[in-house]
Amino acid sequence: MSKRKKITVVGAGFTGATAAFLAAQKELGDIVLVDIPQAENPTKGKALDMAEAGPVLGFDANIIGTSDYAETADSDVVIITAGIARKPGMSRDDLVQTNQKVMKSVTKEVVKYSPNTTIIVLTNPVDAMTYTVYKESGFPKERVIGQSGVLDTARFRTFVAQELNLSVKDVTGFVLGGHGDDMVPLVRYSYAGGIPLEKLIPQDRLEAIVARTRTGGGEIVNLLGNGSAYYAPAASLVEMAEAILKDQRRVLPSIAYLEGEYGFEGIYLGVPTVLGANGIEQIIELDLTEGEKAALSKSVESVKAVMQVLQ
Numbered sequence: 597m598s599k600r601k602k603i604t605v606v607g608a609g610f611t612g613a614t615a616a617f618l619a620a621q622k623e624l625g626d627i628v629l630v631d632i633p634q635a636e637n638p639t640k641g642k643a644l645d646m647a648e649a650g651p652v653l654g655f656d657a658n659i660i661g662t663s664d665y666a667e668t669a670d671s672d673v674v675i676i677t678a679g680i681a682r683k684p685g686m687s688r689d690d691l692v693q694t695n696q697k698v699m700k701s702v703t704k705e706v707v708k709y710s711p712n713t714t715i716i717v718l719t720n721p722v723d724a725m726t727y728t729v730y731k732e733s734g735f736p737k738e739r740v741i742g743q744s745g746v747l748d749t750a751r752f753r754t755f756v757a758q759e760l761n762l763s764v765k766d767v768t769g770f771v772l773g774g775h776g777d778d779m780v781p782l783v784r785y786s787y788a789g790g791i792p793l794e795k796l797i798p799q800d801r802l803e804a805i806v807a808r809t810r811t812g813g814g815e816i817v818n819l820l821g822n823g824s825a826y827y828a829p830a831a832s833l834v835e836m837a838e839a840i841l842k843d844q845r846r847v848l849p850s851i852a853y854l855e856g857e858y859g860f861e862g863i864y865l866g867v868p869t870v871l872g873a874n875g876i877e878q879i880i881e882l883d884l885t886e887g888e889k890a891a892l893s894k895s896v897e898s899v900k901a902v903m904q905v906l907q
């Protein structure tokens with residue numbers, strides 16, 4: 597039997613297919629791409645096409661496309677991207693009812709075949725969808741994780757690097773809160789080469805970068821015209837999956853279940869975490885100013901409003 601890790605990606609659309617391809621290129625494991633049955637079988641086609649890139653790019657990974665969850669059995673990590681994406685004029689929250697149904701049906705199948713896996717949820721509105729998967733799975737909170745902060749932080753880092761004309765590699769940041777327009781980029785904890793950003797960028801420019809980060813998803817939605825971002829979201833998923841599969845203990849922002857941390861209870865929210873073999877191994881609590889606390893509370897209210905729609 598193969599000793600390679602096994603990664604299932606549910607939803608073989610833009611984000612799912614891109615994440616599968618990136619994970620294969622990094623040789624994180626064998627990959628099962630799952631989507632609903634469709635007459636022409638595009639899921640099988642995408643998987644075969646990706647596998648045929650292996651000899652050219654020099655990666656070893658078995659990649660299969662299927663609608664049969666039996667093929668996902670004993671996955672180490674399951675990434676959920678299934679559902680619908682927003683179009684211009686829509687908010688992520690408009691997707692809640694449709695995607696909640698998808699989360700419930702997908703989670704049942706995932707749990708049936710991989711009871712010990714760790715799940716990373718991408719589907720929007722992602723804070724509420726991660727909560728839905730947590731409830732439906734019955735898994736411990738450490739093994740149900742949502743992706744938003746790696747992406748939101750990557751956007752912030754991109755804009756800062758462009759502003760300063762510096763390498764993105766030297767820019768670090770942290771975005772807290774829900775994955776909505778009132779997320780909280782923590783400028784005070786953000787650096788370029790170890791130098792606080794507040795020493796390098798004037799206040800008004802920093803504020804503009806924060807505002808652009810908050811609406812970064814919408815910026816891409818408007819540019820694409822018929823769907824939402826997928827390259828950076830897929831890269832973010834793969835960074836989180838790699839941290840878990842290789843037990844890297846990376847300090848990355850994740851959507852985690854809070855039980856008192858940051859003063860919130862019974863809610864999934866973006867916070868700094870340590871990601872390793874056991875999923876979320878630690879939630880790191882930062883000291884916040886009164887202004888940051890107020891901004892985080894506002895973001896929590898938005899997440900709670902979406903959670904109230906959940907059935």
Ligand SMILES: NC(=O)c1ccc[n+]([C@@H]2O[C@H](COP(=O)([O-])OP(=O)(O)OC[C@H]3O[C@@H](n4cnc5c(N)ncnc54)[C@H](O)[C@@H]3O)[C@@H](O)[C@H]2O)c1
Pocket residue numbers: 606607608609610611612630631632677678679680681682691695698701702717718719720721722743744747775823824825826829
């Ligand atoms: N959290 C984030 O940061 C973030 C970033 C990007 C996208 N997203 C969200 O991820 C989701 C996917 O985005 P996308 O661009 O890949 O969309 P997409 O439309 O390209 O792909 C979604 C795929 O899900 C499949 N699907 C639908 N119902 C399914 C089911 N029951 N079982 C299996 N597969 C099913 C569809 O057939 C489709 O192939 C959206 O909800 C989007 O808003 C979140």
Ligand SMILES: O=C(O)C[C@H](O)C(=O)O
Pocket residue numbers: 681682688720747775812813814816817824825829
């Ligand atoms: O904006 C969206 O709808 C997709 C995703 O949440 C993003 O931030 O790119």
